[in-house]
Amino acid sequence: MSQHNFFATCPRGLEALLADELASIGAKAIQATDGGVGFSGDLAVCYKANLESRIATRIMWRVASGKYATEDDLFNAAYKLDWPSWFKVSNNFMVKVTGVKCPLKSLEFATLRIKDAVCDKFRQAVKSRPYIDTKEPDVRIHAYLAADSYQFYLDTSGNALYQRGLRRASIEAPLRENLAAGIIKLSGWKPGQPFLDPMCGSGTFLLEATMMALNIAPGSHRGFGFEKLLNFDAKLWNSLREDARKKAKPVKFSKIYGSDMDLRAVRVAKQNLEQAGLLEAVQIAQLEFTQVPAPAGDGVLVTNPPYGVRIGEDEELAALYPKMGETLKRNFAGWSAYFLTNDMRLPKMMRLAPTKRTPLFNGPLECRLFEIKLVAGSNRKEK
Structure with missing residues (x-):
């Protein structure tokens, strides 16, 4: 060829x-x-x-x-x-x-x-x-x-590849699927390990982690631009897609957990997982961040906290961050946490020191992926 x-x-x-x-x-x-x-x-x-x-x-x-x-x-x-x-x-x-x-x-x-x-x-x-x-x-x-x-x-792609061909409802400007997948890879999470997104929104991280856990090729349910070109080899394409579909694992619970304080978000995330045929793989609950229990002794927490866009939200976030930090120290010793945000104050206001700060762009927005290792036994008693 x-x-x-x-x-x-x-x-x-x-x-x-x-x-x-x-x-x-x-x-x-x-x-x-x-x-x-x-x-x-x-x-x-x-x-x-x-x-x-x-x-x-x-x-x-x-x-x-x-x-x-x-x-x-x-x-x-x-x-x-x-x-x-x-x-x-x-x-x-x-x-x-x-x-x-x-x-x-x-x-x-x-x-x-x-x-x-x-x-x-x-x-x-x-x-x-x-x-x-x-x-x-x-x-x-x-x-x-x-x-x-x-x-x-x-x-050769046609529609952008982050459009996975799974019809998606969303409640906010969602994270692009390929950025979410990249963040999960940067976190070092491996299928089989517990995975949690405690501010899951419409469920983009949950969907991408589930597709990785079940070895589902992200393009196996959509069409591509190359199918319209004159050098398109239909036989080759059908065999490659068939191979990918055979390698996918049957859908079963995969130690992937999500929660959000907003009931609408929980409903939308469930709906998106259901449309993709993946709801069985994930547990989702309506909980505020401060109430979220660790689903296991160790694991990987990945989330994209809400950005302070509207007036007044900055103050709300400033009040929320220290509580998030306390929750992490209290409930998540032994976990690695990853926060994608364009709010550079986040680690300082959570009173946690990041071990890595990776610059990433969410569209035009410059962000950081903060890595915070929560060491067992580092929970100092609050005065």
């Missing part, structure tokens, strides 16, 4: 984890950069990356790269490419341009020129042109423009 060059995007801060994941499925020439990982491989590697990666946001197939100075250079570069050999004129498409230190005045105009080139190429080849659809396109073309070089990609 012929080799291609790819680029996998991911949340910033998770590049090293993604590189490990890609190595485990047979990717070659792996190079991590800010916001993603370049690699090479055949179609099987591309399909497996989409099917099995818990960390990637998109898997892009690089179809061209070179130098440019003007929008016309981009038009000519795009026109040279044989787009009709990659997708049908009946497929609608979109072009997305991202620029870093790009000298062009307008990325919109650059986008338009690349679109025109693709349409003109189809007209020349098949006397007709494909339609543009920016909402639900069959084919996504990405152009990355640096100071003087461009790269063109065909997106």
